[in-house]
Amino acid sequence: MTPLTLRLKVRPPCRIDAAPLSPRGLAGKSRTEIERIALGGWNETFAVGALFAVRGEDAGRVVLQGLEGSFLRVGAGLDGGELTVVGQSGDYAGESMTGGAMTVHGDAGDYLGAGMKGGSITCTGNAGAFTGSGRAGELRGMTGGAIVIRGSAGDRTGDRMRRGLVLVEGRVGDYCAARMLAGTIVALGAAGSNPAYLMRRGTVIFADRAVDLLPTFNHSGDGELLAIRLLLQSLARYGPAFKPLARRADRLSRWVGDLGAGGKGEVLVARD
Amino acid sequence: MMQIEGVAIEDTFAEAFGMRATRLVITAASRTWARHAAVAATGFATSVIACGCEAAIERDLAPRETPDGRPGVAVLLFAISTKELQKQLERRTGQCVLTCATTAAYGGIAADAVHEWLGLGRSLRYFGDGFQISKLIDGRRYWRIPVMDGEFVCEDRIGLVKGIGGGNFLILTRDAAAALAAAERAVVAMRRVRNVILPFPGGVVRSGSKVGSKYRTLPASTNEAYCPTLRGLVRSRLPAGVGAVLEIVSDGLDTASIRLAMGAGIRAACERGAERGVAAISAGNYGGKLGPHHFHLREILA
Numbered sequence: 164m165t166p167l168t169l170r171l172k173v174r175p176p177c178r179i180d181a182a183p184l185s186p187r188g189l190a191g192k193s194r195t196e197i198e199r200i201a202l203g204g205w206n207e208t209f210a211v212g213a214l215f216a217v218r219g220e221d222a223g224r225v226v227l228q229g230l231e232g233s234f235l236r237v238g239a240g241l242d243g244g245e246l247t248v249v250g251q252s253g254d255y256a257g258e259s260m261t262g263g264a265m266t267v268h269g270d271a272g273d274y275l276g277a278g279m280k281g282g283s284i285t286c287t288g289n290a291g292a293f294t295g296s297g298r299a300g301e302l303r304g305m306t307g308g309a310i311v312i313r314g315s316a317g318d319r320t321g322d323r324m325r326r327g328l329v330l331v332e333g334r335v336g337d338y339c340a341a342r343m344l345a346g347t348i349v350a351l352g353a354a355g356s357n358p359a360y361l362m363r364r365g366t367v368i369f370a371d372r373a374v375d376l377l378p379t380f381n382h383s384g385d386g387e388l389l390a391i392r393l394l395l396q397s398l399a400r401y402g403p404a405f406k407p408l409a410r411r412a413d414r415l416s417r418w419v420g421d422l423g424a425g426g427k428g429e430v431l432v433a434r435d
Numbered sequence: 436m437m438q439i440e441g442v443a444i445e446d447t448f449a450e451a452f453g454m455r456a457t458r459l460v461i462t463a464a465s466r467t468w469a470r471h472a473a474v475a476a477t478g479f480a481t482s483v484i485a486c487g488c489e490a491a492i493e494r495d496l497a498p499r500e501t502p503d504g505r506p507g508v509a510v511l512l513f514a515i516s517t518k519e520l521q522k523q524l525e526r527r528t529g530q531c532v533l534t535c536a537t538t539a540a541y542g543g544i545a546a547d548a549v550h551e552w553l554g555l556g557r558s559l560r561y562f563g564d565g566f567q568i569s570k571l572i573d574g575r576r577y578w579r580i581p582v583m584d585g586e587f588v589c590e591d592r593i594g595l596v597k598g599i600g601g602g603n604f605l606i607l608t609r610d611a612a613a614a615l616a617a618a619e620r621a622v623v624a625m626r627r628v629r630n631v632i633l634p635f636p637g638g639v640v641r642s643g644s645k646v647g648s649k650y651r652t653l654p655a656s657t658n659e660a661y662c663p664t665l666r667g668l669v670r671s672r673l674p675a676g677v678g679a680v681l682e683i684v685s686d687g688l689d690t691a692s693i694r695l696a697m698g699a700g701i702r703a704a705c706e707r708g709a710e711r712g713v714a715a716i717s718a719g720n721y722g723g724k725l726g727p728h729h730f731h732l733r734e735i736l737a
Contacts, residue, residue, distance in 0.1 A: 326571065327571075345569070347570070364568070366570070386585060388579075388585060388586055389503055389539055389585070389586065389588045390568075390570050390572075390577060390579045390586060390588045392503065392504075393502065393503055393570075393572050393577065393588070394570060394572050396504075397572045397573045427566070427568070429568075
């Protein structure tokens with residue numbers, strides 16, 4: 164069976180909630196039924212058939228083709244199956260998802276994987292601000308699952324993150340891991356200003372030596388830690404870019420902080 | 436009459452019991468230090484009669500077989516209830532593995548075989564006094580407990596399976612020296628079998644017991660029918676010419692592994708043959724009414 168593919172044929176006049184276009188939402192529906200699904204927009208609804216050309220039949224593998232950022236909440240609440248976005252996913256993609264795998268072949272907007280509880284998100288391009296954080300106003304960010312960004316991630320990556328894994332192959336913006344509660348963030352590229360600001364617990368690993376840490380972080384030591392080695396070894400399956408890091412588990416400096424928030428977090432920075 | 440190398444195999448069976456079992460994987464900076472922890476953790480664990488659990492080293496693990504790529508040792512623990520196994524696991528890991536330089540402790544039961552979970556790091560973490568760190572790696576939760584040589588890494592929970600305790604056979608020989616020589620050979624053969632441990636010292640028991648005693652407070656006492664010095668005084672089970680008996684007790688994660696170990700052990704014990712003083716192989720049972728698992732010697736060797 165070929166994947167159920169929805170190709171955008173008309174550029175919508177406003178932002179549209181794309182959450183219904185998930186494997187679960189489309190399972191067991193005929194092509195006509197799918198085309199009749201109403202997607203909420205700004206003060207009006209749009210039938211799927213009016214915006215997309217639908218083909219294929221395997222609702223377990225849904226492909227949304229040609230998205231250009233107008234669609235919000237793509238894959239929101241995803242709980243199983245595969246969802247592939249080709250193009251640009253708008254804000255709140257994969258929001259509150261609990262399972263399954265979402266892949267964005269392109270860039271993602273802000274709040275990618277906000278409030279995520281499980282499953283995995285892979286973005287081949289760049290992600291916006293608040294990746295893996297909570298939805299606006301929530302007291303904690305993602306609580307499980309993994310987000311892998313092949314490009315760079317914006318400001319406030321992993322804001323208030325509670326559990327789970329955020330991996331960024333490129334750079335992260337300002338305030339990465341700010342107010343982090345627990346979980347793991349790894350960035351292979353440079354980090355912006357004020358990294359791990361007010362983090363309470365959790366692990367942040369920067370492969371870039373030049374990261375400028377806040378004065379509220381204390382140097383704790385340079386010895387290799389078994390748990391960090393286990394962690395780095397487990398990352399190899401998220402892509403070849405993370406493999407060299409596992410070999411450098413003994414070449415990390417450990418800083419503890421943020422002392423302004425209890426100091427039980429750790430930031431590991433590559434050293435020579 | 437069944438014989439191996441002239442040694443009579445009695446038509447009887449070993450009666451074994453259901454137990455709760457788990458496998459703990461201990462790793463360390465070197466095999467020596469992993470062994471130090473494993474030996475300590477499995478000390479005083481010969482019999483559930485008074486030790487709380489039966490435990491022993493199952494085998495050494497090569498670095499490629501362990502979760503952290505360091506040399507390790509697999510240990511099996513057996514107890515009569517989940518509650519008791521939980522208690523023993525926690526105490527033994529806390530006092531003997533956590534305390535041992537460079538070690539880490541992981542569960543060794545495959546997730547799909549797990550019957551229920553035992554807490555490990557989730558109780559030991561409190562030693563960290565608030566400085567402990569939890570880390571979820573590949574779906575498994577680990578605790579990092581700060582200790583003086585770095586961190587003690589310990590899995591949050593480890594799997595329990597329904598195991599079997601008390602697979603046994605008796606080696607009846609001309610004298611004590613012949614019994615020891617045959618038993619040593621059996622132990623070497625049986626220790627090669629996975630999923631099985633021989634919990635007694637050196638893998639061998641000399642004090643075969645029966646249930647109860649003439650003394651009210653004692654739950655078990657010597658099995659006089661097999662004691663050579665009591666021949667002529669009690670109803671002896673020793674054939675003429677038998678001057679010593681040693682028993683080999685095995686606990687296993689499944690019946691197939693115990694059968695494999697018993698078969699290998701009996702064959703090795705018989706290898707020396709009747710002319711070297713091995714007279715017969717028997718087994719201990721309670722008439723078949725107490726234990727659900729019966730290991731018939733002749734079936735195992737068939």
